[in-house]
Amino acid sequence: MLVAELALQQTQVARVAERWPLLLERFPDPAACAAAPVAEVVRAWAGLGYNRRAVNLHRAATQVVERHGGRMPDTLADLLALPGVGPYTARAVLAFAFEADVGVLDVNASRVLSRVTGAPVDQPTADALVPRGHGWAWNQAVLDLGATTCTPVPACAACPLADGSCVWGRTGRPDPDPWVRARPQSRFAGSDRQGRGALVAALRSGSVADDVLAATMGWPDDPGRAARVAAAVVADGLAVRVDGGFRLP
Secondary structure, three states, X not given: OHHHHHHHOOOOHHHHHHHHHHHHHHOOOHHHHHHOOHHHHHHHOOOOOOOHHHXXXXXXXXXXXXHHOOOOOOOHHHHHOOOOOOHHHHHHXXXXXXXXXXXOOOHHHXXXXXXXXXXXXXXXXHHHHOOOOOXXXXXXXXXXXXXXXXXXXXXXXXXXXXXXXXXXXXOOOXXXXXXXXXXXXXXXXXXHHHHHHHHHHHHOOOOEEHHHHHHHOOOOXXXXXXHHHHHHHHHOOOOEEEOOEEEOO
16 A cells, blocks of 8 residues: 555556556565665666655665564554655555545545535544544545546536535635645756656666766756756665766665
């Protein structure tokens, strides 16, 4: 469950569905992931983007082995202590792996619950709305409703809550929409993220020498920027500095 949730952070479901079985085949449990070199996990992560999540996956697996005997913890505090695990991911693991009564609050769920209650929903409110003993089914239903019907431009006529259960719909969908939209992500083309991704992709095949670093990252005329971003890649645990270049850890 944790593998899927980390992979799904800002990555399309179709891409994750293709890679997820391969990840589980190679790393069937936390012990297998923790025992592998970080470089192997980064290579297996190819195609999923945001490569820092691969490092976090390895770090989390190591912590699960060292602190929890190789078994995924089932408390919110222990899950939040794992590298790369935030409030959403922790609650998703609790709800879908352990059937706990917590609210899984992603963009889709936030949109549904905000419109249903008529006000922006925070995490404590989302947790309180979960019917006791039905956390798994509740979260599946809310997430599916947000993905298929209660979309940014909602199909209210097809909504099962069109009977008046939705405060926003019942009052005529007044402006402003109670769902607070997140800021759009910054442009990828030409960004530092693009250069980072290009470097890690090259490192999956072998080391990258200093004299080709800038060209590898897509900035042949800006070696200073390449060096700065490459240093951040090293700081994030995705690469290590070697004599005359970089390689995977």
